[in-house]
Amino acid sequence: MKLHEIKSILDAEILCGGDKLSDEISLACGCDLMSDVLRFAKEDVVLLTGLTNIHVLKTAEMANIQCLVFVRDKTPAVEMVQEADELDMVIMKTRLPLYEACGKLYKEGLGDRSYE
Amino acid sequence: MKHAASFTRKDLETDLMNSIYEMDYQVGSRDFAAAGDASRSIKRTLQQIGVDTSVVRRIAIASYEAEMNIAIHSKGGKMYLSVNSDKVIVATEDFGPGIENVELAMTEGWSTATAEIREMGFGAGMGLPNMKKCADEFFIESKISEGTKIKMIFKL
Numbered sequence: 001m002k003l004h005e006i007k008s009i010l011d012a013e014i015l016c017g018g019d020k021l022s023d024e025i026s027l028a029c030g031c032d033l034m035s036d037v038l039r040f041a042k043e044d045v046v047l048l049t050g051l052t053n054i055h056v057l058k059t060a061e062m063a064n065i066q067c068l069v070f071v072r073d074k075t076p077a078v079e080m081v082q083e084a085d086e087l088d089m090v091i092m093k094t095r096l097p098l099y100e101a102c103g104k105l106y107k108e109g110l111g112d113r114s115y116e
Numbered sequence: 117m118k119h120a121a122s123f124t125r126k127d128l129e130t131d132l133m134n135s136i137y138e139m140d141y142q143v144g145s146r147d148f149a150a151a152g153d154a155s156r157s158i159k160r161t162l163q164q165i166g167v168d169t170s171v172v173r174r175i176a177i178a179s180y181e182a183e184m185n186i187a188i189h190s191k192g193g194k195m196y197l198s199v200n201s202d203k204v205i206v207a208t209e210d211f212g213p214g215i216e217n218v219e220l221a222m223t224e225g226w227s228t229a230t231a232e233i234r235e236m237g238f239g240a241g242m243g244l245p246n247m248k249k250c251a252d253e254f255f256i257e258s259k260i261s262e263g264t265k266i267k268m269i270f271k272l
Contacts, residue, residue, distance in 0.1 A: 053237070
């Protein structure tokens with residue numbers, strides 16, 4: 001699924017990386033627990049989360065995750081978005097809660113194999 | 117799991133002597149703004165050296181888990197990176213308080229982290245087991261009131 005499709009399905013707002021929306025992604029992970037992301041998520045997933053602290057970005061960087069979607073209309077700090085931009089990441093935010101955002105993407109065919 | 121007998125300070129010194137690149141990093145206690153920055157530096161260094169992407173990812177994740185553990189649980193500590201021709205070593209040592217029961221701490225889901233740490237997305241009790249999973253060899257030694265030492269070896 002292309003990132004612009006994810007943006008459209010979630011009616012999301014792009015915070016950075018708008019030039020990379022034609023990139024393709026096949027797996028997703030919805031999680032507020034970075035410990036679990038570090039333990040279970042595969043690389044190249046889109047990470048949907050309601051947490052906006054700097055450790056979400058650091059976790060994503062360590063785990064080679066290039067796309068973050070903040071749910072429940074959560075907005076990360078400007079500095080965090082700038083850092084993500086420098087790391088060539090794509091950040092979006094959506095008004096949808098985590099469950100609904102994941103459900104919509106799954107229903108539209110974004111894979112469910114991000115866990116081992 | 118290998119225990120104290122296989123990991124001594126002397127082992128680490130031998131590894132550092134053979135290294136083609138080495139660096140050490142300070143990790144502050146409860147300095148959550150900076151925690152993770154050593155691991156970011158380690159990851160970027162290994163990428164520049166040209167280490168295989170999947171190995172870099174395992175090292176980065178294990179380092180980050182170790183660094184967060186020092187920031188969350190200890191009175192501060194240090195991390196060491198050593199790159200040899202055939203392996204990368206990441207080692208940590210902290211200034212205590214030490215882990216009372218290492219076997220228990222290695223159990224997935226077991227944690228002493230506070231609610232504040234959990235709200236940050238950590239403290240799920242996955243750190244030590246995840247480090248062991250990521251590394252090719254994992255050594256841990258902990259003494260109450262002295263501190264904890266961890267050594268992880270990643271084959272190249």
